[in-house]
Amino acid sequence: DSKEKSKFEGTWRLFKLAVPLDQDPGKDFLEVSDGLLQEIANVLKFPVASLLPREAFTVVRKSFDARKKLKEPKFVHTVDMDVQKLLSVEPRCWDFISRLEPRVGLVECVHDGRDFGDLTSIIGQCKENKDILNEENGRSIFSTELHRNQAIRKPKIAVVGSGPSGLFAALVLAEFGADVTLIERGQPVEKRGRDIGALVVRRILELESNFCFGEGGAGTWSDGKLVTRIGRNSGSVLAVMRTLVQLGAPKQILIDGKPHLGTDRLVPLLRNFRQHLQDLGVTIKFGTRVDDLVIKDGHALGVMISESADKFHLRSQKMECDAVVLAVGHSARDVYEMLLAHNVELVPKDFAVGLRIEHPQELINSIQYAELASEVCHGRGKIPVADYKVANYIEKENLYEASNLGAANRSCYSFCMCPGGQVVLTSTNPSEMCINGMSFSRRASRWANAAVVVTVTTKDFEALNYNGPLAGVEFQREFERQAAMMGGGNFIVPVQKVTDFLENKLSVTSVPPSSYRLGVKAANLHQLFPIHITEALKHSLVTFDKELPGFICNEALLHGVETRTSSPIQIPRNIDSYENTSVKGLYPVGEGAGYAGGIISAAVDGMHAGFAVAKKFSLFHGNV
Ligand code: FAD
Structure with a gap:
């Protein structure tokens, strides 16, 4: 009956579906192959695999497993099953679905709302006052109510550093309507690529444009591994990954058990990221280094920047702002020294x-x-x-x-x-x-x-x-x-x-x-x-x-x-507000602040910091 049926509505997640190597179609991670359909049929105890409608199944994870203790190497899949779609095409499945026993890690019912979409759509939902609940603890993880008072002045935020943490902080703040300036000591990827070429071919190390400094941060000329230890299926990680896909990364990164991009894919993705930020009104200053903070009565009121006027001269000037997001990575040792000179607490780690x-x-x-x-x-x-x-x-x-x-x-x-x-x-x-x-x-x-x-x-x-x-x-x-x-x-x-x-x-x-x-x-x-x-x-x-x-x-x-596996220092901040414990209006984020390690965790940290700053300036209310 319909009451019984509603118990099975929504999406069911089927784990550990193993397809032997010779039955896998190859590199298409999205395809529900015959071998996979057979595995699904085995789990459902459905007699004729070919009668199952492929469109009712979505591959959400695929990994290669060649551990020596296995008899043969396999591709292991996690698949989402849309019960309504399945029943609308093949009603005879009902008998089999109704006998499904949920078992943690093998067959689980997935509630609506696990997938929050990419960051733009999350913020869009925030702006529509929709609650986005984290299914695991029932708390709202992103937003509730957008501030309606349009008369307030747009807060002016300086984001220092265009690595993953700075880019995602800038993106969130720009989406919420802040007046964002992204300041990067290094060069945009096109010029940075030439500087790295000069290093590798002619041994010329540009001090401000190299493997660590420049658009995209330390992770641009990298392996681009997108694995993370902070929970692959968390809403925050998914939001970052989906945003990368929206900006040009292949969809496969959402599914691959060990996703990676590689430098050749990171470079165009970063160009798209830049364009997207500029379309949102972000001012981006490349070749511009933050040398100092302007601090008055314990508040960060701006930054002192040096812009390269030409190859040999730097122009120094003050840039006032309401808050500084410090996303400088862990190779900016001059920034640590500058913070120390301001008596900002730095904790060795x-x-x-x-x-x-x-x-x-x-x-x-x-x-x-x-x-x-x-x-x-x-x-x-x-x-x-x-x-x-x-x-x-x-x-x-x-x-x-x-x-x-x-x-x-x-x-x-x-x-x-x-x-x-x-x-x-x-x-x-x-x-x-x-x-x-x-x-x-x-x-x-x-x-x-x-x-x-x-x-x-x-x-x-x-x-x-x-x-x-x-x-x-x-x-x-x-x-x-x-x-x-x-x-x-x-x-x-x-x-x-x-x-x-x-x-x-x-x-x-x-x-x-x-x-x-x-x-x-x-x-x-x-x-x-x-x-x-x-x-x-x-x-x-x-x-x-x-x-x-x-x-x-x-x-x-x-x-x-x-030596630079992770930051040797933590720049302390308050847990919820992300604000530095020594200086108000200063938001230390990412790897250099000691809160992340790797591309994805840095991006997630930057994203959350973006929400925290937006909340501070009443661009929205709710939980981050
Ligand atoms: P960063 O990426 O370091 O970005 C900081 C940015 O701030 C830089 O662009 C810098 O130029 C800028 N900056 C610094 N000081 C100033 C200043 N005073 N004024 C203005 N701008 C400033 N991680 C992975 O997850 N997967 C990988 O495969 C991987 N491979 C890597 C390969 C290499 C060669 C390197 C170096 C790192 C790799 N990492 C990898 C680590 C990853 O790159 C970092 O964890 C990540 O980039 C940290 O992000 P972030 O935003 O915190 O800092």
Whole structure:
């Protein structure tokens, strides 16, 4: 009867639908293939799969699973089933639907409202006074009532930094009608691309336009991995991902279990983002650096900016505003110093340091996929270019005992793994050497690289006599300078074979090739870090080799140094208002403020900060 039927209305989510590799149609992530339809029929216990209407099913997640314990590799799907659509086309399904038993993680009823749409539509709904409820805790996560008083002056907001956090903060504020100026020390992507080209080809490091600074922030010339640890299905993450799709990212990122874009897709997306912001009335100032805050009676009233008048001259001026969103990333060390000069509280925080390891991609493919490795076909095949994620917890007893520095348990883990990528220079100063990894969307290069890093705490900073709020920055600098010296200058990266690193030796004659374009030089990387960090790295590399047999091999090359895994500092702010605890009207956001790590979490933080600032200026009321 209809009462019974209404119990099953809406959307049902079916998890863990596994389709063997040979029955998967290939790279179309949206397609409900025959193999998938058969799996759905199995769950519903429906006898004839071909009678199920494909249009009633939507793939919401698809991941490749080639774990060794599986008999055969599979694509694993999560699928949403629209019961009404299904019954309208095939009423005979009712008997089977009515017997469905909800089971957490296998078959779940999904309430309406999980999907809030992209950011523009969320804000549109806010403006229509619609409540957008977070299904998990029943709270309104975005908005309730838009302020109706149109007579108030538009608040003037300076957003400093055009990385993911700054872009999303600017977007939200502009959508709510604030007068937003986005200030970026680096260049727009077109010019930034040329500057990066000059760095890679002619060794010219533009101090304000490089792998860290410029439109899109640190993540533009990156691998563009969009994985995040803050809850893939949360309304906030979905809103960010949908906004990226709206701005030109492929729809596949919403479905892929390990979504990534690659630099070639990020660049046009950022151009669209810029255009969209400009259409909303945002003023964007590239090549403009914020050097200081204008603070009066504990309130941020503006910023002091330097614009490049020409290549050699900077023009300095004051820009007044009602609030400053500080989204500068964690390489803007001058900004930390400026904040300290204003007595803004800065809290040193733990992070991780280490080296970047590179292998031939074919080797990682064969470690992960065995005989299937040939199907990767340089990113053109059905299965993804192989990656890995490894972690090791080291009890202090297993670390160097002669030093009490080793007397702490530590974690060592792979970080920012770039399959089919290349090692790149992320220094912002020629006397400091630090590296990271990037890739293009096909991940077709011959190389696989990942950071292997060890956690460090304030105790480690103190042990090297670095104290105070900027101790972590000095700790980073120490190893970046040493790495630059080990490389011998000219952006040459010091490298060491993993086998040599483990044995504290240097086979100078035979350094394996590297993807790093500015040259590598064999060096004693085992002498770079304090001994307990080196011990932790060695212990972990041996453990990783057990998990990924072949990880330690002649071709595996360690590159120095990886120091900027996350911010060494937190700029404290109030939990709900996002306002800095020292200066009113200052909103520290994103990775540089210590509230995010990675593209998506930075974007989400910026987005929430945007809502918080909009709320502060009464552009809307409600919960953020
Ligand atoms: P940022 O992206 O660092 O942006 C800060 C911006 O502020 C910069 O554009 C900078 O120029 C500007 N700025 C700084 N100071 C000033 C000033 N005084 N005045 C004006 N402007 C200023 N994360 C992932 O999730 N996936 C990946 O695959 C990935 N790969 C990476 C690869 C590389 C090579 C690098 C360097 C990082 C990678 N990351 C990746 C990390 C990711 O890029 C960052 O976590 C993210 O960009 C942080 O965003 P943000 O907005 O907080 O800061």
